[in-house]
Amino acid sequence: MSLRPRPDRFPEEGLFAPDSPIRTVHREGVLLLGGGRALLLQIAHPLVAAGVAEHSRFREDPFGRLRRTLDAMLAIVFGPRDTALAWAEHVRRIHATVQGTLKERAGPFLRGAPYDARSPDLLLWVHATLIDTSLRIHDRFFGGLDPDAQVRYYDETKKVAEILGVPPEVIPPTLESFHTYVEEMLGSDRITVTGPARDIADAVLRPPLPLIAGSAAALARFVTAAMLPPRLRGEFGLPWSPRREDVWRWIERTGRATLPVLPRVLRELPQARHPPKRPESPRERSR
Helix, strand or coil, X not given: CCCCCCXXXXXXCCCCCCCCHHHHHHCEXXXXXXXXXXXXXXXXXXXXXXXXXXXXXXXXXXXXXXXXXXXXXXXXXXXXXXXXXXXXXXXXXXXXXXXXXXXXXXXXXXXXXXXXCCCXXXXXXXXXXXXXXXXXXHHHHHCCCCHHHHHHHHHHHHHHHHHCCXXXXXXXXXXXXHXXXXXXXXXXXXXXXXXXXXXXXXXXXXXXCCHHHHHHHHHXXXXXXXXXXXXXXXHCCCCCCXXXXXXXXXXHHHHHHHHHHCCHHHHECHHXXXXXXXXXXXXXXXX
């Protein structure tokens, strides 16, 4: 299913007001720290992992999916109306090409089970990992939104989910029901790390990089492990220990003390300050 929203439903300047909670949360560069967590939660669903493994160049371009997901989300949140809707349509076109079947049984999914990136269940899970991760990062480093703003933030994210193709009837209606959905998914056997998921995670978290860039990758592995649920941390083979936990708590305390007082120009993502560009067409990418 793919929703095609009428452009006249949204103001020209964008889908969200400048002071909207969704822009408040997603403008912060520190959210990039959550990219690994969101991706690993997504591919912990066997059908999502199969789609990524069989329909992306994750070994040659390990950061490609993360980058494209970030570009799309930021353009939808910060772009003018036409740009936001163009990116949503771009994502829906990509999803229409991602179909196949499982090569082996995983959790409750039998070998041969079909997957389709347009499936409401898969769309909702991928969307939920991004929203849950964003809220957790903002809470850890900025103290989180106040209760009313949290509710408004979640209502705004439902608009994003809808234009990306998630049917409104499957989206948890309230923030509380959203948290319940995420916890139930994480506690179920539908979230099961497979061989393809480990291959994707290894390509993203352990890419062949020179020394300096390799240090950044090591930090990304550390933060990703810190933020994953313990069961998934173990299934992905990411090491953890009381010492690492102490270091993570120090990073959180330091971030909470320094990030909120930094000038916004130093901590905000460029897309929050400059209108994102429309996605390239297939013809433009082939030039």
